[in-house]
Amino acid sequence: MSKNEGGTSVGWGLSQVRQVGSSVNRSAIRAWMAMGALSILPGVAVAESAGSIPNMMRPEATPAHQILSLTFFVLLITGSIFVVVAGLLTVAIVRFRSRNAGTVVEPPQIYGSTQVELAWTVVPVLIVAVLFLTTARIIFAIQDAPKPKDALDVTVVGHQFWWEFRYPALGIVTANELHVPVSPVDHPQPTFLKLLSADVIHSFWVPRLAGKTDLIPNHENTMWIDPHKPGLYLGQCAQFCGAQHAMMLLRVYVDTPTEYAAWVRNQQKPAVQDPAVAAGRRVFETEACMNCHRIAGTAATGVFGPDLTHLMSRSTIASGATTNTPEHLREWIKDPAHYKDGALMPAMQLSDVQLDQVTAYLATLK
Amino acid sequence: MSNLQSDLPMPIQGTLESEKARRSRSTALLEWLQGWLVTVDHKRLGILYILYSIFFLLVAGAEAIFIRIQLAIPNNHFLTAEVYNRFFTMHGTTMVFLVGMPILFGFANYVVPLQIGARDMAFPRLNALSFWLTAFGGMLLYFSFLGGGLYGAGNAPDVGWFAYAPLTARTFSPGNATDYWALALIVSGFGTLGTAVNIIATIFSMRCRGMTLMRMPLFTWLYLVVSGLTLVTITPLTAAQFMLLIDRYLGGHFFDTQAGGSALVWVHFFWIFGHPEVYVLVLPAFAIANEIIPVFSRKAIFGYPAMVAASVGIMFVSLGVWAHHMFTVGMTSVTNAFFVLSTMLVGIPTGIKIFNWIATIWGGRVRFQTPMLFCLGFLYQFLIAGLTGIMLSVAPMDWQLHNSYFVIAHFHYVLVGAIVFCIFAGLYYWYPKATGRMMSERLGKWHFWLFVIGFHITFDTMHFLGILGMPRSIYTYQPDRGWNTLNLIVSVGGFIQGIAVLIFAYNFIVSYFKGDVAGDDPWDAWTLEWTTSSPPPVYNFAEEPEVRSRRPLWDLKHPYDTDWEYEG
Structure with missing residues (x-):
C-alpha cells in the first residue's frame, strides 16, 4: 500500500502539495482538499502509486481544468442539496418514529399542501436554470474553442486493440505512445486530434488532459489538448471494443520543446540499417x-x-x-x-x- | 350479487378433491405442475414471474461475484478476457431483462387486479403467453452458453449489454452468441409488450365501482404510466434487433460501417430504448415505495395529485433525454446543451416525489419493519443516485466520467440502491398476501443491514475508481494506477451483498413452510388487496368491492374519519 513508484518520493501526498503550492497550480490543491473532504479513499490510491494515476482531479491541460472547476461548482450545489434533503429525511425518521409499538392511535392525516408543494417545485427549477447555464458555457468554451494556426495536428486511428498516431504535416507514423509539445499558459501550443477508427468504436481518454471523445468508424471527431507541464500522462480506451479492450492502453508524453524537436527528428529518419x-x-x-x-x-x-x-x-x-x-x-x-x-x-x-x-x-x- | 355464486368453481374443485385420494402421488405432482404451467390466473402468473426473476437474480448475482473475484487484484488470471467479457455482458443483460423487468411486471400482475377490485387481468391468456415468451427469452439467452459457439463449444454473448455496432457485426463477432442475444431480447420483448398492453387494458376497463382514475392507488397509477412507457421504448429496441439480424444474415448495412452504414444509428436506437428503460424499471420501484411508506408511516400519501402529475411528467421528459448517453460521440455543442437541459429537467418531478415522501413521513408514526427499512434505504440511495445523475448530465463532467466506474456506481445506485431495495421491500410486504405466511422479521433485518453495508462498501467506493480514471468493461488493470486497494474493497462489499441475498433466499423458502400465519391484513394497510384472504381465492373477491376514496380500508377502519370527506 505504501509502495511508491520508483521509491522516489516517500510520503507522496505531502511533498506533492508542497511542490504544487510552490508552483502556481492552485487547483490541484483545491482538488485534493475536495477529495480529502469527500473521503479518505483516494488517499489510499495515492499511497499506492504516486504520479501515474489518471486522476481527473489533477488536471494539466485547459479542457481538464475547465471541467474540474465546473465539477467543483456542481459538487457544491449537489452537496448542498444532499445535506438539506438527507437532513430533512433523517429528522423526519428520527422525530416521527413510532415510540410504543402497541399504539392504535393514528397520527393526524394530512393530504397535501399546495403552497409547500409549489415551493419545492420552484426551487429546483431555479437550481436547474443555474446549473444549465453554467454547463452550457463550459460546453461551448471547450467544444467550440477556435483552432490556432500553429496548432499541431495529429490523426488518431483506433484499432482493435491499439492506437495509431499520424502526424500528417511531419510525415510521422507511430503507435500507442503519443508525443506532443508542452503548451505553456503564456505561449500556447495546443494539439488538435482528429479521431478515426479502423474497425469498431473506441474512445480516447487521458483524464488529466481532457474528457474523452469516441473514435467511430465513418464518423470523424475532433478534440484538443494543451498540456501545461511536461511528463507522462496515462489513459486507455474507454469504449468496450472487444476481447482486449482492457489492454488498449494509452500513453501521452508531453515533451519540452527541445525533447519534442529531438523526438521529431528521430522519427522522421528512415529505419536504422545495421x-x-x-x-x-x-x-x-x-x-x-x-x-x-x-x-x-x-x-x-x-x-x-x-x-x-x-x-x-x-x-x-x-x-x-x-x-x-x-x-x-x-x-x-x-x-x-x-x-x-x-x-x-x-x-x-x-x-x-x-x-x-x-x-x-x-x-x-x- | 347472488348470480356471482354460480360462477364460482367450487363444485368442480370438490370433485377434484374426492378424486385426488384415488390417485398416485406422481399423478398428483403432475397435476400440480400442470396447474402452474397452464394457469391463466394473474396471481399464479405473478408468482411465476417473481420466482423466475429471483432465480435469475441469483444467477446474475453469481456472475457479479465472478467479476469481482477477477477484479479484486490487478493482473488477475482467475478469468480469461473472453470469459470476463461474457460474464459482464450476461450480468447486465440478465439483470435488466430477466430480473428487473419480469419481477416488476410480476408485482403488477399480482397486485394491480387486486388493488382495483378486479377478478383477473383483462386478457388472462395473453397474460400467460406474455410470461412464457419472457421465460423462453431467458432460456434462449442462457442456452447461448451451450449453443452459441463458433464450433458448437460453450460460448455466450460478449459484446456488452448495449452491444454497440459495429462490434456486433459478423466481422467482429463471428459465431452465434450475438444472435442468441438479439433473439432472446426480441422474444422477451414481445412478452413485455403483451404485459404492458394487458396492464393498460386492465387498469382502464376493470376498475371496481367508485374507483375513478384519481382514486386509484398510486401503485396502480405508476404501472399505468410504466406500461405506456414500455410500449414506446421496447419497440425501438425490437426494431434495432431486427436490423442487427438483417445486417448479420441478410446483407443489410444499417450498422455496417465498412459498407457505409452508421454505428451511431445503433447507439441512438439503443438509448431511445435504454434511457426510458431506466424509468420503466424505477417507476415500479416508486410504485412500491408509494404503498409502503404511507402504511408504515401511518399517514396518507402527501400530495397525491402532484405524485400522479410528477409520474406522468417523468414519463414524457424521459423520452427526450436519451442522447445524454452520447455526450462523447461528437454531437454539436448545441445538441449537447439541449440534452443537458432535458436531462436536468427530469430532476424536477423526481425531486417533487422525494419531497412528498419525506412529507408523508413527517408527522407520522414510523414503524421500522423490514419493508419500511428497505424503503428508507431506497430514499437515501435514490437521493444520492439522483445527485450523481445531475453530475453526469453536466456534459463536460460526463466527458470525463462517461464509461468510467463512476457511471457504474451511479447506475447501480439506481438499479440496486433504489430498484432492488424497493423490490425487496415489495417482496417482504406482499409475501404474506401471496403465501398466507409472514417472512421472518429477524432474518429480514439481517438481510437489510448486511445488504445496506455491502451495498455502500461496493458502490460508494466505485465512484472514486471512476474519478481516478478506471474505465468500465475491463477484465483487468495495471497495478500502477492506484486502483488496487479500492478494487479489493469493492469486491469485499460484493461478497457481503451476496451473503445478504442468500439470507433472503433462505428466509423466502423457509418462511413458506414455517412462517407465522399472516391473516388478511398483517400490516394494517389500506388498499383493496388487504380486504381479501391471504392467499386470495382464485376469484379474488366474492363480491365486487365499491370504493369511495383512495384508501377504502381506512374508511372501513375509521368510519367517523373517512378519507372521502377530505380528498379533493
Missing part, C-alpha cells in the same frame, strides 16, 4: 510480419499493425501490455496470447533461431 542484424531483417521481410507492419526503408509496408520503424523509441509494446525489452519482444512474437490473449497478431510459428534473429533486428530500430 548489417549485423541482416538475418533478422530477412526473416521480417520473408515471413508474414511485413504483411501487417511497416518499417520505413524496407520492403515491409503493411498497414494493419503498428508502424515499427522506430519501435525501440517506445517504452511499451502491445499497446502497453508490457515493457519494451528484447526478452518481452521475443516472447510477444513467439506467443502474443502470453501478454494479450485475443490480440489480433497471430503467433508466427518461427523457429528459435528465427526468433532470436528477428528480435535482434527489431531491437536495433531506435
Whole structure:
C-alpha cells in the first residue's frame, strides 16, 4: 500500500502539495482538499502509486481544468442539496418514529399542501436554470474553442486493440505512445486530434488532459489538448471494443520543446540499417510480419499493425501490455496470447533461431 | 350479487378433491405442475414471474461475484478476457431483462387486479403467453452458453449489454452468441409488450365501482404510466434487433460501417430504448415505495395529485433525454446543451416525489419493519443516485466520467440502491398476501443491514475508481494506477451483498413452510388487496368491492374519519 513508484518520493501526498503550492497550480490543491473532504479513499490510491494515476482531479491541460472547476461548482450545489434533503429525511425518521409499538392511535392525516408543494417545485427549477447555464458555457468554451494556426495536428486511428498516431504535416507514423509539445499558459501550443477508427468504436481518454471523445468508424471527431507541464500522462480506451479492450492502453508524453524537436527528428529518419542484424531483417521481410507492419526503408509496408520503424523509441509494446525489452519482444512474437490473449497478431510459428534473429533486428530500430 | 355464486368453481374443485385420494402421488405432482404451467390466473402468473426473476437474480448475482473475484487484484488470471467479457455482458443483460423487468411486471400482475377490485387481468391468456415468451427469452439467452459457439463449444454473448455496432457485426463477432442475444431480447420483448398492453387494458376497463382514475392507488397509477412507457421504448429496441439480424444474415448495412452504414444509428436506437428503460424499471420501484411508506408511516400519501402529475411528467421528459448517453460521440455543442437541459429537467418531478415522501413521513408514526427499512434505504440511495445523475448530465463532467466506474456506481445506485431495495421491500410486504405466511422479521433485518453495508462498501467506493480514471468493461488493470486497494474493497462489499441475498433466499423458502400465519391484513394497510384472504381465492373477491376514496380500508377502519370527506 505504501509502495511508491520508483521509491522516489516517500510520503507522496505531502511533498506533492508542497511542490504544487510552490508552483502556481492552485487547483490541484483545491482538488485534493475536495477529495480529502469527500473521503479518505483516494488517499489510499495515492499511497499506492504516486504520479501515474489518471486522476481527473489533477488536471494539466485547459479542457481538464475547465471541467474540474465546473465539477467543483456542481459538487457544491449537489452537496448542498444532499445535506438539506438527507437532513430533512433523517429528522423526519428520527422525530416521527413510532415510540410504543402497541399504539392504535393514528397520527393526524394530512393530504397535501399546495403552497409547500409549489415551493419545492420552484426551487429546483431555479437550481436547474443555474446549473444549465453554467454547463452550457463550459460546453461551448471547450467544444467550440477556435483552432490556432500553429496548432499541431495529429490523426488518431483506433484499432482493435491499439492506437495509431499520424502526424500528417511531419510525415510521422507511430503507435500507442503519443508525443506532443508542452503548451505553456503564456505561449500556447495546443494539439488538435482528429479521431478515426479502423474497425469498431473506441474512445480516447487521458483524464488529466481532457474528457474523452469516441473514435467511430465513418464518423470523424475532433478534440484538443494543451498540456501545461511536461511528463507522462496515462489513459486507455474507454469504449468496450472487444476481447482486449482492457489492454488498449494509452500513453501521452508531453515533451519540452527541445525533447519534442529531438523526438521529431528521430522519427522522421528512415529505419536504422545495421548489417549485423541482416538475418533478422530477412526473416521480417520473408515471413508474414511485413504483411501487417511497416518499417520505413524496407520492403515491409503493411498497414494493419503498428508502424515499427522506430519501435525501440517506445517504452511499451502491445499497446502497453508490457515493457519494451528484447526478452518481452521475443516472447510477444513467439506467443502474443502470453501478454494479450485475443490480440489480433497471430503467433508466427518461427523457429528459435528465427526468433532470436528477428528480435535482434527489431531491437536495433531506435 | 347472488348470480356471482354460480360462477364460482367450487363444485368442480370438490370433485377434484374426492378424486385426488384415488390417485398416485406422481399423478398428483403432475397435476400440480400442470396447474402452474397452464394457469391463466394473474396471481399464479405473478408468482411465476417473481420466482423466475429471483432465480435469475441469483444467477446474475453469481456472475457479479465472478467479476469481482477477477477484479479484486490487478493482473488477475482467475478469468480469461473472453470469459470476463461474457460474464459482464450476461450480468447486465440478465439483470435488466430477466430480473428487473419480469419481477416488476410480476408485482403488477399480482397486485394491480387486486388493488382495483378486479377478478383477473383483462386478457388472462395473453397474460400467460406474455410470461412464457419472457421465460423462453431467458432460456434462449442462457442456452447461448451451450449453443452459441463458433464450433458448437460453450460460448455466450460478449459484446456488452448495449452491444454497440459495429462490434456486433459478423466481422467482429463471428459465431452465434450475438444472435442468441438479439433473439432472446426480441422474444422477451414481445412478452413485455403483451404485459404492458394487458396492464393498460386492465387498469382502464376493470376498475371496481367508485374507483375513478384519481382514486386509484398510486401503485396502480405508476404501472399505468410504466406500461405506456414500455410500449414506446421496447419497440425501438425490437426494431434495432431486427436490423442487427438483417445486417448479420441478410446483407443489410444499417450498422455496417465498412459498407457505409452508421454505428451511431445503433447507439441512438439503443438509448431511445435504454434511457426510458431506466424509468420503466424505477417507476415500479416508486410504485412500491408509494404503498409502503404511507402504511408504515401511518399517514396518507402527501400530495397525491402532484405524485400522479410528477409520474406522468417523468414519463414524457424521459423520452427526450436519451442522447445524454452520447455526450462523447461528437454531437454539436448545441445538441449537447439541449440534452443537458432535458436531462436536468427530469430532476424536477423526481425531486417533487422525494419531497412528498419525506412529507408523508413527517408527522407520522414510523414503524421500522423490514419493508419500511428497505424503503428508507431506497430514499437515501435514490437521493444520492439522483445527485450523481445531475453530475453526469453536466456534459463536460460526463466527458470525463462517461464509461468510467463512476457511471457504474451511479447506475447501480439506481438499479440496486433504489430498484432492488424497493423490490425487496415489495417482496417482504406482499409475501404474506401471496403465501398466507409472514417472512421472518429477524432474518429480514439481517438481510437489510448486511445488504445496506455491502451495498455502500461496493458502490460508494466505485465512484472514486471512476474519478481516478478506471474505465468500465475491463477484465483487468495495471497495478500502477492506484486502483488496487479500492478494487479489493469493492469486491469485499460484493461478497457481503451476496451473503445478504442468500439470507433472503433462505428466509423466502423457509418462511413458506414455517412462517407465522399472516391473516388478511398483517400490516394494517389500506388498499383493496388487504380486504381479501391471504392467499386470495382464485376469484379474488366474492363480491365486487365499491370504493369511495383512495384508501377504502381506512374508511372501513375509521368510519367517523373517512378519507372521502377530505380528498379533493
